[in-house]
């Protein structure tokens with residue numbers, strides 16, 4: 504018997520839902536497109552490009568909009584004989600120093616048979632090669648530095664590049680930088696001189712609302728799925744879930760893809776609301792598993808303390824630190840571990856909140872004016888428990904009875920908020 508057989512296909516072209524697919528049109532970004540186009544106008548006029556800085560949370564279309572506009576810019580520039588425009592796109596996620604960015608730029612701008620090695624040169628020598636190549640090419644060169652915050656503190660390239668022409672390093676070419684980041688604090692960390700030049704113009708991309716995501720999904724789904732396989736509530740549900748969370752188009756597309764994939768794996772002829780709900784749980788579980796791998800055993804116990812307290816006292820949500828700490832100390836005892844002190848426990852709560860596993864809110868102490876934090880799960884109890892089980896961190900704890908209690912109280916599949 505064959506190990507692989509062609510499955511019942513709900514997809515027409517699955518790749519269209521993948522993150523690297525570049526859409527032909529951008530929905531719900533008219534204002535940003537108009538402003539962005541205005542900022543790029545000097546390029547078509549043959550003037551010095553402006554340096555731009557784009558910021559906004561993850562999945563809100565910063566990269567897609569940039570690639571879309573630059574493609575059009577290059578295409579439209581062909582009409583003008585006196586213009587040569589080159590665009591270079593670099594994702595800095597793996598380029599955590601100015602040196603690495605500079606080497607990558609040199610190599611992207613050079614022919615494939617003329618590449619330089621990634622190590623072995625002094626930084627200034629790499630900069631010299633970069634200026635030489637930029638001048639050799641001439642014209643206008645737009646350099647996109649996506650996830651620019653990854654460059655870190657060694658960021659001399661962010662100073663050197665935008666000023667290369669005014670500092671006399673290049674004469675024949677005009678260079679414009681487009682920096683993209685979802686780290687809101689990035690700007691504050693920049694040297695004021697770098698901030699001045701790099702962020703000459705800035706553009707904020709806000710999160711999408713459910714109606715925006717609905718449109719984005721509908722356009723993609725028409726191309727990605729066979730006709731009539733999506734039941735009516737699938738797209739609204741994917742849009743609503745993603746809008747409630749972070750307003751990310753990526754998240755909504757991932758959900759739709761996973762729901763389609765579940766339908767395919769189960770050989771179902773249509774994608775239903777249940778597939779979306781299952782897909783949401785599955786993705787959530789994957790996300791927690793990924794972030795949980797980094798935690799220590801006390802981090803896992805801290806999460807378990809939140810789950811156990813939620814099941815024990817669902818009516819007192821959100822929970823105060825002391826309630827959670829008492830629960831944590833009991834759990835530490837059951838698993839033969841020395842409990843951490845209150846301060847260290849607090850740090851674990853803060854870490855889980857940062858990872859998006861807990862939701863932390865500030866509360867005022869009343870007249871005394873003090874501020875304290877309260878916590879609740881930001882993932883389903885089911886997903887948290889399955890993850891803890893899979894990590895084999897729970898030893899002799901009785902997760903089954905915890906699960907049973909949660910189920911009896913109807914808490915299993917709902918977020919506790």
Ligand SMILES: Nc1ncnc2c1ncn2[C@@H]1O[C@H](COP(=O)(O)OP(=O)(O)OP(=O)(O)O)[C@@H](O)[C@H]1O
Pocket residue numbers: 521522523524525526528529530531532559560561562563564565566567568684685719752753756
């Ligand atoms: N307005 C839109 N219309 C159509 N598709 C969109 C739109 N906005 C985002 N997308 C799609 O959503 C996904 C994520 O978008 P994109 O990569 O541009 O986000 P981003 O803001 O750059 O996120 P990150 O900061 O994580 O890189 C991509 O598949 C993209 O094609």
